[in-house]
Structure formats: structure tokens, C-alpha cells
Amino acid sequence: MTNKTHDSRGDQDMNIVIAGHVDHGKSTIIGRLLADTDSLPEGKLESVKETCRRNSKPFEYAFLLDALKDEQDQGITIDSARVFFETDLRKYIILDAPGHIEFLKNMVTGAARAEAALLVIDADEGIQENSKRHCYMLSMLGIDQVAVLVNKMDLVDYDEETYRKIVADYTEFLEEIGMEASSFIPVSGMEGDNLASLSDNMLWYEEETVLDLLDSFKSQPLPENKPFRMPVQDVYKFTRGGDDRRIISGTIESGQVSVGDEVVFYPSGKSSTVKSIEGFNRPDTDTIGAGYSTGFTLDEQIFIKRGEVATLADEKDPHSAARIKTNLFWLGKEPLTKDKEYHLKLGTSKVKARLEKIERVIDASDLSQSEDKGQVELHDVAQCVFKLDSAISFDLANELEHSSRFVIVDDYEIAGGGLVEESLEDEQSWVREKVMLRNYKWEKSRINREERAEKYSQQPTLVLLTGEEDVGKKPTAKALEQELFDSGRVVYFLGIGNLLYGVDADIKGDENHKEEHLRRLAEVSHIMLDAGSILVVTAVELSQDDLELIQTTVNPQQIETVWLGENVTTDIEYDLHIDEFETEEKAALQVKGMLQDRGILFKAW
Incomplete structure (x- = not known):
């Protein structure tokens, strides 16, 4: 059985997001809820009122938020995104993020997943664009418990007809986006009407208060009955006192894992068996489930890196792809365009991304659609x-929502986010499938990667020497092999001809099989690197597409690319450019220097 504690997962806590158009009264409602639930530090309400009196300034409950921002030590936690208060039933965390970037980031990355939402509409101003946009975003993120607070009823003399019209108009909009409000409550944040108790000013309303509503929201059960998913956060290695554990750590998004389970990591396809479940200051357990930050060790040591997704071999596989169709909400200062490189973050993976196609754009405020826009602008919703630049693993929005959420980073700032709707084919899909099957079926040596590296004083590396014909690639490669060998390294030079007349003999001479030639080269390289070698390979004018195909099979962190010759004739992203070839020995020393600088050769020889 899984060991559960209230403190470790906050089973009784509930995250509520509050949204609404600017100046519709969100801060006033939050301040009033803090006051009416006695969640303020003692004397704080009176102190703020006295400050307002001294400054001849009308008191507003919204002032409480500003007064509390720096008072983390007074029993209440508050910042630009979170406010804590509690009722007799449970504790609440109100998420109120200016600009909604912080909220979007938290929802997508899992820092604070809201289970319900309050949408605030000013009774006097009525439904505004953001009243619709924000609810559209909530629907995209899968929040289906949404209540509408028609605020500032005191400004319309508590008029029932004004309230009824907002209810009718907003209900019609919600139906268009497939949502339904849990309830509509007429309130006044300033006067406290219908927040903690029913108001005498609106005898025509006899239903629930806001606090009643909050307590009626259902906590969403953690998805332990779903397929196991744990994005790998890090791998911790221990060496002190004979402790040789390698703990693969992360937060379990869904499902459960037990000692003895066979786990498969995607997109690599590598597999092993869980040896132990590890935790800090927590009772020992053989099973652990969704919501826990945890770690586990494996029976067989395999090289796993951050960004992979741990799954169970006997459950549904996630999708792995380098092209994805998404439903995106854009909040960036600059439009989303095709001529710019972005970063996409999903789970713990972070990859470079380019917008390939805009299929349609929706204006979330009026639901109008366009299929010919060249960019995605602020507040647009788009199917893109x-x-x-490399494959990531994920589930689709209609399968496992949590592991389909992503954000787009533009110039170090989160600019948008959404859900993955479809996994698409790309140039390397066929190679990736072969690699995943190979990794799953791979017979592992008893000697692991770290042991070989320590024995040989080197990191296994594929050195790709490329450039135009007759620029000295082969002489340089052979000189580099000789230099490293004389230094006691485990190194091997592999000419393309060695493959063409051997491994590739069945497809030699067929120009239509370039990709298969490269795949086989990558597979041979994979074996040599698994043996701990430094492999030096020469090839004529490799392109970035060629390199990416090789990287599908060989870990990109184990590849060093050198362009030899003055003229760079392809788009390849190289690590070293030797533009002047004097002698092969001098060029080889330049490559060796790079390997030393990058820590591939452990000590200078």
C-alpha cells in the first residue's frame, strides 16, 4: 500500500484560481474572504483601516493584499500569485496571477494545479473581453468547476434584472465553448454581500454564499488509476561510504510504481526493473503513487537523463515525436511567428521549437476564427x-491531460502554453521507432558506462569530421586516432568505406538509401560508444538533417562535430571549425584540445 500523509500531498487543500477583467474586483473579494474567515494576522484589519483614516483615504479590502505582501512571518503566506485562507472544511489556496502568465506556468508545469475557478464580472460594467478570454483559457486547461461572481452589485442598487442579464449572456457564451458554470452568485466584495452570509440587500437571492460554494467544490482525486508517468527531474549518484546508488528522481504525475516493476523510459526506450523506492524522511514503502516527489533505483544501471518519462512496460506507452499539433493560448508580448526559434517545455523536457504551421486562430473574446493568419497574437487561441529539434514524450489532451500540457518560452519568458492534441510524423520517426525497440531489447553488459569511463579516463564520444571533399578529413582523423592512442586512449577511426563494403553492402550504390546509411553508421557508433570508445568518423558535407538523424540514435551529448575547411557549405551546427588546414597533425591537436576543454579526456596527457 502507498503511504499517504496529509502534509506530503495536502489531500484536504484545494487550489482555486480567481480570474476576471481588470478592476472587476478580484482583490477586494480576496481581501474580504481573508477578513471574513479570520485568516488575517491579529490586528491587521484595524491597522490598515487606521492607516487609511490617517491618510484621509477610503478603506478598501484590496489594500489588505498590499499590506500583507512582505509579512511572511506573521502566519499568512501571500505573494503575487497565492493567498491562503481556510474554512471549517479545508484550507484554500487562491491563485491570482497578474497577467495570468504565472498562473499559466503553474498550471502547465504542475506547480499549482487549480481544481476550480472563480470568474469575477463587474455588474456595472458587464461582461468584458477578458471575462471570456480567461474562461476560455480555464477550459483549455481542463478546469471544469467554474463559478461566476457577479460583483459590485451595490453599484447597480442590487438590481436583480442586471444580474439575470449577465447570467443569461454569459451562460450562452459558456455553452459555445462547452462549459457550464457551477453557479452564479451576486456579490459585493466591498460590502460583503453573499460572501460569508446571505445579504439582506438581495432578498431575491436565496441560494449559496461564496464560502458555501467553495466548500461544495469537489477535490479532484489524484490519477493513481491512470498509466504510470514520472518525468525524470534528475539522477542522483552516491559514492560515500560504499553507497553506489543511482536514484532516478521526479514527481509522479499519474499511476503507481512498485518494487519489481519493469519501467521503460521514453523517448529513449531504455528499460530496467525497480530495485527500491527512495524517499527523504519518509517511511519505507514498496509502492508509491501520483502526487509524490520520489525516487527509485534500478536493478541494472542504464544511462537516463532529465526530460525522459518513466512508464511501466505493461501499460499504455506515451507518444514520442519531434512534430506535434497543439492547441495554444498566446500571452506573449510579441506575436508567435514562423521565423523565430522558441523553447517548448513539457514536464521536465525542454527543447528548441519552431512554428511550422498555423491551422486556425480563434479570438477567445468573440470566438471568431481565421485560417489565413500569418502569426498568433496576444490573447489568440491557435491550433498550431x-x-x-529533438523528440519528447507526452500524452494527448484527451488521454492524460497533465502530461499533455506545455509552455512556450520566448526570450527567457513564458509567452504561451496549451495542450498537445496530436503526435505527427517527422523525418526521423522511423529511426526513432527502431531505436526504441533496440533499447528495449538491448542486452546490457555487467560493466556500466561509468566504470568504463573511469577505467579509460575518457567519456565515450563520437567525433564527426566533415567538410568538402579533399580538405584533409581522413588524414586528420587518422592523426587524431594515433595521437589519442599514443596517449593511452581507447579510440577507433571508422571510414565510411568500411561501412559501405561491410554493414551497408546490401544497399551500397543506391543513392535513395542515404538515410539508411546514416542510421547504420549511428547504430555502429552506438555500439562503439557503449564499449567506452572514442570513435572518429569522417563524412562529406553533413547537413543539420543528417546530424539530427544520427542524434536520434546517438545521445547528442556524446557527439562532437568538426567542420574542416574554409568554406562551410551546409547548415550543420558544428562544435569546432578548422578553417585553415596546414598539417593533419596540427588539425588533430586542435580537435584533441577541444576534447580536453570539454572534459571528454579526463586529464591532460
């Missing part, structure tokens, strides 16, 4: 296709 992204091309990623």
Missing part, C-alpha cells in the same frame, strides 16, 4: 504545428 511545432517542429522540435
Whole structure:
């Protein structure tokens, strides 16, 4: 059985997001809720009122938020995004993020997943664009418990007809986006009407108060009955006192894992068996489930990196792709365009991404659609296709929502986010499928990667020497092999001809099989690197597409690319450019220097 504690997962807490158009009274409602639930530090309400009196300034409950921002030590936690208060039933965290970027980031990355939402509409101003946009965003993120607070009823003399019209108009909008409000409550944040108790000013309203409503929201059960998903956050290695554990850590998004389970990591397809479940200051357990930050060790040591997704072998696989169709909400200062490189973050993976296609754009305020827009602008919702520089693993929005959420980073700032709707084919899909099957079926040596690296004083690396014909690639490669060998390294030079007349003999001479030639080269490289070697390979004018195909099979962190010759004739992203070839020995020393600088050769020889 899973060991559960209230403190470790906050089973009785509930995250509520509050949204609404600017100046519709969100802060006033939050301040009033803090006051009416006795969640303020003692004397704080009186102190703020006295400050207002001294400054001849009308008191507003919204002032309480400003007064509390720096008072973390007074029993209440508050910042620009979170406010805590409690009722007799449970504790609440109100998420109120200016600009909604912080809220979007938290929802997508899992820092604070709201289970319900309050949408505030000013009774006097009525339904505004953001009243619709924000609810559209909530629907995209899967929040289906939404209540509408028709605020500032005191400004319309508590008029029932004004309230009824907002209810009718907003209900019609919600139906268009497939949502339904839990309830509509007429309130006055300033006067406290219908927040903690029913108001004498609106005898025509006899239903629930806001606090009653909050307590009626249902806590969403953690998805332990779903397929196991744990994005890998890090791998911790221990060496002190004979402790040789490698703990793969992360937060379990869904499902459960037990000692003895066979786990498969995607997109690599590598697999092993759970040996132990590890935790800090927590009772020992053989099973752990959704919501926990945890770690586990494996029976067989395999090289796993941050960004992979741990799954169970006997459950549904996630999708792995480098092209994805998405439903995106854009909040960036600059439009989303095709001529710019972005970063896409999903789970713990972060990859470069380019907008490949805009299929349609929706204005979330009036639901109008366009299929010919060249960019996605602020507050637009768009169905887009992204091309990623490497494959990531995910589930689709209609399968496992949590592991389909992503954000787009533009110039170090989160500018948008949404859900993955479809996994699309790309140039390397066929190679990736072969690699995942190979990794799953791979017979592992008893000697692991770290042991070989320590024994050979080097990191296994594929050195790709490329450039135009007759610029000295082969002489340099052979000189580099000799230099490293004389230094006691485990190194091997592999000419393309060695493959063409051997491994590739069945497809030699067929120009239509370039991709298969490269795939086989990558597979041979994978074996040599698994043996701990430094492999030096030469090839004529490799392109970035060629390199990406090789990277599908060989870990990109184990590849160093050198362009030899003055003229760079392809778009390849190289690590070293030797533009002047004097002698092969001098060029080889330049490559060796790069390997030393990058820590591939452990000590100078």
C-alpha cells in the first residue's frame, strides 16, 4: 500500500484560481474572504483601516493584499500569485496571477494545479473581453468547476434584472465553448454581500454564499488509476561510504510504481526493473503513487537523463515525436511567428521549437476564427504545428491531460502554453521507432558506462569530421586516432568505406538509401560508444538533417562535430571549425584540445 500523509500531498487543500477583467474586483473579494474567515494576522484589519483614516483615504479590502505582501512571518503566506485562507472544511489556496502568465506556468508545469475557478464580472460594467478570454483559457486547461461572481452589485442598487442579464449572456457564451458554470452568485466584495452570509440587500437571492460554494467544490482525486508517468527531474549518484546508488528522481504525475516493476523510459526506450523506492524522511514503502516527489533505483544501471518519462512496460506507452499539433493560448508580448526559434517545455523536457504551421486562430473574446493568419497574437487561441529539434514524450489532451500540457518560452519568458492534441510524423520517426525497440531489447553488459569511463579516463564520444571533399578529413582523423592512442586512449577511426563494403553492402550504390546509411553508421557508433570508445568518423558535407538523424540514435551529448575547411557549405551546427588546414597533425591537436576543454579526456596527457 502507498503511504499517504496529509502534509506530503495536502489531500484536504484545494487550489482555486480567481480570474476576471481588470478592476472587476478580484482583490477586494480576496481581501474580504481573508477578513471574513479570520485568516488575517491579529490586528491587521484595524491597522490598515487606521492607516487609511490617517491618510484621509477610503478603506478598501484590496489594500489588505498590499499590506500583507512582505509579512511572511506573521502566519499568512501571500505573494503575487497565492493567498491562503481556510474554512471549517479545508484550507484554500487562491491563485491570482497578474497577467495570468504565472498562473499559466503553474498550471502547465504542475506547480499549482487549480481544481476550480472563480470568474469575477463587474455588474456595472458587464461582461468584458477578458471575462471570456480567461474562461476560455480555464477550459483549455481542463478546469471544469467554474463559478461566476457577479460583483459590485451595490453599484447597480442590487438590481436583480442586471444580474439575470449577465447570467443569461454569459451562460450562452459558456455553452459555445462547452462549459457550464457551477453557479452564479451576486456579490459585493466591498460590502460583503453573499460572501460569508446571505445579504439582506438581495432578498431575491436565496441560494449559496461564496464560502458555501467553495466548500461544495469537489477535490479532484489524484490519477493513481491512470498509466504510470514520472518525468525524470534528475539522477542522483552516491559514492560515500560504499553507497553506489543511482536514484532516478521526479514527481509522479499519474499511476503507481512498485518494487519489481519493469519501467521503460521514453523517448529513449531504455528499460530496467525497480530495485527500491527512495524517499527523504519518509517511511519505507514498496509502492508509491501520483502526487509524490520520489525516487527509485534500478536493478541494472542504464544511462537516463532529465526530460525522459518513466512508464511501466505493461501499460499504455506515451507518444514520442519531434512534430506535434497543439492547441495554444498566446500571452506573449510579441506575436508567435514562423521565423523565430522558441523553447517548448513539457514536464521536465525542454527543447528548441519552431512554428511550422498555423491551422486556425480563434479570438477567445468573440470566438471568431481565421485560417489565413500569418502569426498568433496576444490573447489568440491557435491550433498550431511545432517542429522540435529533438523528440519528447507526452500524452494527448484527451488521454492524460497533465502530461499533455506545455509552455512556450520566448526570450527567457513564458509567452504561451496549451495542450498537445496530436503526435505527427517527422523525418526521423522511423529511426526513432527502431531505436526504441533496440533499447528495449538491448542486452546490457555487467560493466556500466561509468566504470568504463573511469577505467579509460575518457567519456565515450563520437567525433564527426566533415567538410568538402579533399580538405584533409581522413588524414586528420587518422592523426587524431594515433595521437589519442599514443596517449593511452581507447579510440577507433571508422571510414565510411568500411561501412559501405561491410554493414551497408546490401544497399551500397543506391543513392535513395542515404538515410539508411546514416542510421547504420549511428547504430555502429552506438555500439562503439557503449564499449567506452572514442570513435572518429569522417563524412562529406553533413547537413543539420543528417546530424539530427544520427542524434536520434546517438545521445547528442556524446557527439562532437568538426567542420574542416574554409568554406562551410551546409547548415550543420558544428562544435569546432578548422578553417585553415596546414598539417593533419596540427588539425588533430586542435580537435584533441577541444576534447580536453570539454572534459571528454579526463586529464591532460
